[in-house]
Amino acid sequence: MAEIEIYNLCKNYGDVKALDNLCLSVEKNGFYGLIGPDGAGKTSLMRIITSLILPDSGEISVGGLDPVKDYKKLRLKLGYMPGKFSLYPDLSVEENLRFFAGVFGTTINENYHLIKSIYSQIEPFKNRRAGKLSGGMKQKLALCCALIHKPEILILDEPTTGVDAVSRREFWDMLNEIRSYGITILVSTPYMEEAVLCDTVSLLFKGKVVESGTPKEITSRYSSTIYSVKTDNIPLALKVLRNIPGLMSVNSFGQNIHLVFKDENHSEQEITNFLTANNILDAELSRIKAGIEDSFIDYILKENKN
């Protein structure tokens, strides 16, 4: 049996369907990524798995236990890092760690080997108040606190939100290392490029898993070519490009416009000509390969059209 097994899980907040017949399965010692925009249901799902909220219907088993009935036993097995920074800012780094070790009936020394490589990075600041740490260090400390009792399953809700790019990279490397201790990891993130490190990825949208597979599988499923258009007059270009023949989607990403066609029979020359004919002369064109992010937007656009 899988470590986390979820079947037809539903959760409603009034009229809003946070989770809509969601199915998901995480293997023992798996490294599972959940990707989705804000409001997709990631946090609700994680809170149900950690027994913090109750589902409306559906079946769920975590580590062989039911989070609704066996929540007391389950809570001993779980390590949980909520989305919001949830340590005590007025306690020092070491005091926080000692507190969480104590709460789970263990000591820092007992499981030091688990957190050694992470904690060694923040240990020089162990007497500093947690509130005074940088974003990256806060997350490392939070990870240590979630790991100090040697959980079997580690649940992380957007652990790298608001953390700089370098620290994010480091953080994911750490997760990879933690996995080698036999811990099952379920992690959510809005940053698509991070999820590439997971062995299984699910795209969550409107409370449903809309795609699932290895990161490679998912990107290959959306292999359509994307044209990136750079121009100073984005509003006008957007308006113009909506009328280009054979178009599937056009979206602006910062200074660029991403264009996707319904088929592959288009060329850069064709787009340039079309823009020139519509008085946009400064456009620079390039072809880019779709990432998970583009695949996801693609999916959502299709979904909305239906």
Place this chain on the structure above:
Amino acid sequence: MKRFSGFLVKEFLHILRDRRTMLILFLIPIFQILIFGYVVKNEVKDAKIGIIDLSHDNVTEEITARLDAAVDFRVVREYQTYEEAEAGFRANEIKAVVVFADNFANDMGKYRKADVQILLDASDPNLANLINSYISVILNKYSAEVNKTGNSVIVSTEPRMWFNENLHSAYMFVPGTMALILMLITALMSSISIAREKETGTMEILLVSPLRPIQIILGKLTPYAVLSIVNVVSILVIGNVVFGVPVHGSWVLLLLVSFLFILLALSLGLLVSTLVKTQQTAMFISILGLMLPTMLLSGFIFPIENMPVILQYLSYIVPAKYFLIIIKSIMLKGLGLSYVINEVLILFGITLGLIALSVYKFKVRLE
């Protein structure tokens, strides 16, 4: 147990590290008792009074001399007419005027009764009340002395003030302030401290940990219980040393009863915290819902007997009312447990009920 002690250490660190919390815990009680004791006191000292003496005989002069000799009053002027006295009131020369009727000494001899009228500046009704009763005390004393020899009665307006013969206001304020401070610190601070864990999201982690709800609750409340006992002792000591408020009864009983009231306030704070999500609402509910009734409906500032009937009924659910009755009995009258057993049992019952309700309402999940 190891889990619990770790939790307790954390709670003490929270309190000791937060300067604001420490301020509220230890400085505010001391300031409050000093402010209530010195500034807000309704004590009469050197109140200026006037005299209208229509008789001018040996009796009225004797009484006037006695009024002037009392520490509470200073007779500053004799007025000839009511009009003059009224002008005196308006000019704020005097707070009260004592009027002796015509033929005062004669009436006393003949009818064993003579008329004294007391005019009071009621713009400060509390003070006016006090002055009225002070003057009555002096008049009664005088007539009692005369009674021993002759058989006359001058006037009897107010009964003698038992247990606080001179109406020392500190005697009233120390127990009241104690109730207020205990309510403030224990209920307010504990409800805020639990609400803070909810607001910052740490409650999420605590819930997912193997800590049992009762451990979280006890860990949160114990530090405030300990610190409140420190406050009780310091209030009693300040009351005794600075304002001379005695503890006639048993200290042990007094501390035990105070501890019971602390438990009650803590369980109120706990109940508030189970109902709110943010520190601000916790504060709002604690102040409006707990502190104001403690101040206004407990008999601390306004006598319950003088309240509208509906508020009198409402005062029955204000725990501080019972607490005040108990500690006044112990401190000022020196009574033992058997005299206040009903009030103690009521407080005990309320506490048990509140704790049961809070534990029941304490959620093991987020919703």
